[in-house]
Amino acid sequence: MTEKLYDNDSHLKEFGATVIECYEKADGYFTILDRTAFFPEGGGQPSDTGYLDDVRVYDVREKDGVIYHYTTKQLEVGKKITGTIDFERRFDFMQQHTGEHIISGIVNSLYGYNNVGFHLSETEMTMDFDGMLTRENLIEIERQANEVIYRNAKINCYYPENLKDLEYRSKLDLQSGVRIVEIEDCDSCACCAPHVNSASEIGIIKILDFAKNKGGIRIWAVCGRRALKDYNNRYFNDLEISALLCSPQNEIAAAVKKQLENIESLKYQIGGLKKRIIESFAKTYKVEGQISAVFQDGFDIKDLQSLADSLYKEYGGIRAVFSGSEGEYSFAICGDAEKLDAWFKEFKGRLTVRGGGRNGMVQGTVQNTKGEILGVINELD
Ligand SMILES: [Zn+2]
Numbered sequence: 427m428t429e430k431l432y433d434n435d436s437h438l439k440e441f442g443a444t445v446i447e448c449y450e451k452a453d454g455y456f457t458i459l460d461r462t463a464f465f466p467e468g469g470g471q472p473s474d475t476g477y478l479d480d481v482r483v484y485d486v487r488e489k490d491g492v493i494y495h496y497t498t499k500q501l502e503v504g505k506k507i508t509g510t511i512d513f514e515r516r517f518d519f520m521q522q523h524t525g526e527h528i529i530s531g532i533v534n535s536l537y538g539y540n541n542v543g544f545h546l547s548e549t550e551m552t553m554d555f556d557g558m559l560t561r562e563n564l565i566e567i568e569r570q571a572n573e574v575i576y577r578n579a580k581i582n583c584y585y586p587e588n589l590k591d592l593e594y595r596s597k598l599d600l601q602s603g604v605r606i607v608e609i610e611d612c613d614s615c616a617c618c619a620p621h622v623n624s625a626s627e628i629g630i631i632k633i634l635d636f637a638k639n640k641g642g643i644r645i646w647a648v649c650g651r652r653a654l655k656d657y658n659n660r661y662f663n664d665l666e667i668s669a670l671l672c673s674p675q676n677e678i679a680a681a682v683k684k685q686l687e688n689i690e691s692l693k694y695q696i697g698g699l700k701k702r703i704i705e706s707f708a709k710t711y712k713v714e715g716q717i718s719a720v721f722q723d724g725f726d727i728k729d730l731q732s733l734a735d736s737l738y739k740e741y742g743g744i745r746a747v748f749s750g751s752e753g754e755y756s757f758a759i760c761g762d763a764e765k766l767d768a769w770f771k772e773f774k775g776r777l778t779v780r781g782g783g784r785n786g787m788v789q790g791t792v793q794n795t796k797g798e799i800l801g802v803i804n805e806l807d
Contacts, residue, residue, distance in 0.1 A: 428493040429461035433583065433605070436520060436620035438463040439513040445478075445505045448497075454484070457495040462486075463511055466493050469619040470544035471523050476511035483509075515548070516620070521650030522551045524581060524609070524621045525631045528571045529553065529647060531613025534595055536567065541595070542642065551649075556642045564633050564645070571631040579610040579625040583617075629653065701732050708736035716743040717769070717807045721796060725749035727789060730758035735787065744769055746803065752796065757781070758789040769806060776802045 431438055443459040457478060466488035467473040473486040478501060485496035501507065523546060530541040533555055543554030559567070585605050586592055594606055596616035607617045609625065622628060630653045635646040648656050664675045673681035711720065718741075722733065730747045737745035737760070744761035759766065759773075763786040770788050773779065777798065781790010792799060 427491040428459060428488075430493070431461055431463040432465045432620045435463075436583070436623065437513075439511055441509050443478075443507060443509055445501045445503050445507060448501045448503055450500070451496075455497045455500050457481075457483075457497045457501050458492060459495065459507070459509070462493050462495070463509060464493065464495055465516070465620050469523075469617045470526075470546050471519050471619040472546065472548070474511045474516050476509065478507045478509050517622075518548075518651060519546060520620055520622045521628050522546055522648070522652065523619055524607075524625070525571070525628050525647065525649030526551065526553055527607060527609060527613055527615055527617070527621070528574050528625070528628075528631060529567060529633070529645070530555075530595065531609060531615065532567050532570050532574075533559070534613070536570075537563070539642065541597070543639075543644075550646065551652075552644050552646050554639050554642060554644050558638070558641075559636070559643050559645075561636075564636060568631060568633045574609065574612050575625045575628050575631065577625070579612055581610070581621050581623055581625065582608045583621060584608070632656065697728070700729060704729060704732045705736045708733060708740050711737060713737060713741045713743075713745070715807055717746075717803060718743070719746040719748065719800060719803045721748045721755075723749065725756075727756055727758065730756060731760075731787065731789060734758040734760040738786070748792070748796075748799065750791075753793050755792045755794070755796075755799065756790070757792055758787065760787050762786060772806055773802060776805075 431441055441461065441463045443461045445457060446460055447458040448455055459478075464474045464476065464483060464486045465471065466486040468488065474483070475485070476483050478495060478497060481501060482498040483495045484498065487494045487496070526544055526546070530553060533539050533541070537557060537559065539555040539557035541553055542556045543552070545552045583605060585603070589601070589604055592606070594614040594616055596604070598616070600616060604616050605618055606614060607621055608614045629650040631647065631649050632653045633645055633647045634656070637644050664678060667678045667682070668675045671678060671681040671685065718737070720733065720737070725733070725747070730749055734745050734747045737747070744759060744766055746757060746759040748755045748757045750756050759770065761769065763784070766786055766788065778793040779790060781788060783789055
């Protein structure tokens, strides 16, 4: 068994220990110490990293009470070493993890839902609950969670002698060796990981997002330094948007809405102008015979419909307009409803056509060459 120094002192950054065992494995060495402040992965919290003297510890695991430090070099058995953990990383994990306990405790006491999943990485924290919450619920949960920070609730981690009569949240039904993480007047939960000593160390708890998840909800949240980093990202984004829109930072949503309305109105105006241009454009076409085809570059379906309609109104007959490239043309065709239906049936039968329509207008795509299309049109004239 390795003595777990992190159990009693979650803020211990440096410690002395003796190497008990060290043996080679596939990608480095397993080093066992008599005591350690390195937390092995557990309770959803990633393992610590750091150094044993100048040897890198890149992962830590626990098996049957023994803690295995994954080191890059071999350490001499019996050697007295100084262990140093990457405390900034550990502190970040503790800020997130204790924040998670506070949120889970509040969710449990307000709504009776259980935390059924917890994921913590260097970039993301999620927690899953077995019931659904609304945005309004989450705003209230977040408010209460931050109140726990303002009153600087004390956090006590201990191994109780008697589990009987003790009320606590737990994912597993453990009978012995249960470590309790107690947040004063907020939560009590079985957890093996190191936590901050008091809620004020968390700084802030911010819920970022949520989604339905297996009949319940998944919540994304950030705490402490991560929350400040997130705030700064958003702040610089807002700052840029506010400069681009010449709008005060707290009014950028309204400014964006206004811009979108402007775009919609411009689109409408452009549509009207295009239609008028196409109508007068139609008059300049030299159209011969009862059936004609025009190939036009860069027309979207609305333009095609507009030109086919204008040509039909101007010259009658059946007027087809195509745009696209060889083998991939879009089209719109206008004509007298009954005649067009019969003609289009033939046209469809001879080429690779997808589409249809009614009331004197058909549209779609044709996967043939210009030559093939014109050949069929001449044949059907
Ligand atoms: Zn925990």
